[in-house]
Amino acid sequence: MGINMYSAQIEAAKEKFGKLLEEQLNRVEEMKKQGDFINYKALDKIIIGVCGDGIGPAITSQAQRVLEYLLADEVKQGKVEFKVIDGLTIERRAAEKVAIPADVLKELKECHVILKGPTTTPRKGDPWPNVESANVAMRKELDLFANVRPVRIPEQGIDWTFYRENTEGAYAVGSKGVHVTEDLGVDFTVVTSQGTERIIRAAFEYAKANGKTRVTAVTKANIIKTTDGKFLDMFREIAKEYPNITADDWYIDIMTAKLVDEKRRKDFQVLVLPNLYGDILTDEAAEFQGGVGTAGSANIGKCYAMFEAIHGSAPRMVDEGRDIYADPCSVIRAGAMLLSHIGYTKEADKLYKALDICTITEKKLVMTGRDTGATSEEFANYIMDTTRNL
Ligand code: IPM
Ligand code: MG
16 A cells, blocks of 8 residues: 555666666676687787876876886887876766766777776765766776785785676666665665676686685675675586685675684685675775785776776875875886786786885885875886886
């Protein structure tokens, strides 16, 4: 009886839900058609796009200098080209009310790999319209399904690699929930066989190629039975194909606790998880390493790959004219991951070593985010000087 008064709203919600299902089923068909990973070695030229917002340009330009320095010969010979892509600013996105303006997306798709500084994600109360996160949109548009986030603290025996699913889960239609009535809001979480299989396989393949002996799935399958349940079932199935790797699974709540258990946490090696749990757990993990500002993140798909800093765009630093003091360490680390991904492993190793020296063992410069510390440019110079002696 009471429900009938809402029948128009329920119909409207059903219609929206129907559209979402159509979109997601189309995505499944696209995934079925997907071929193999791109082979960078077969390309005449690798185009590296560079973009970001807020303090983004200040720090990505420094990371670009470092990469150009390490790849000087390749750049000279035209084998590697850098392309700065402007226009991913919150002002442009707000004016057009889109997550990524069409011309920017076109430019991004003309690159093979992308080095991305932070972008601004509007939230309630901001002066910006509630456009979708550029980050999330880019991951979806370029189908960057594997978000790989390493966390290493050698002196504590910690060497974790997180494989966060990057295109599904709570994020797939995160900006398309439905306010059914004034009182009832519903969001959706999405899982597909194709999307789940490719992330779980990526994690096991990484483990196999890198001598890791354990892969751990993290879900809340006891409660979120359909989507997390499917993720866990597929994990168990695929694990059977890797008899030399121990496969176990944990629920996200106890896993969050175990990461602070100094006796147990060093035993984890590769972790594979749905999108939202991956988002949360990787921030926690990065905190042990020195904060999210010290972490880099790779977003890998079959055609494209994007490497990013995992901190925010700090618009206040820009307003106060302090962006020249922003710490470029996270985006430079993302640059090292990029180098290794496109096959320049020697240069990547040098850069990883230099980052360790400059931020842990030697630490000749201090970054404070203001004029009491070094500038991003000075830090980049320090990194380049350090690689010279390696
Ligand atoms: C991350 C960030 C993003 C996410 C935000 C900025 C959309 O927190 O890369 O982890 O939630 O994925
Ligand atoms: Mg996050």
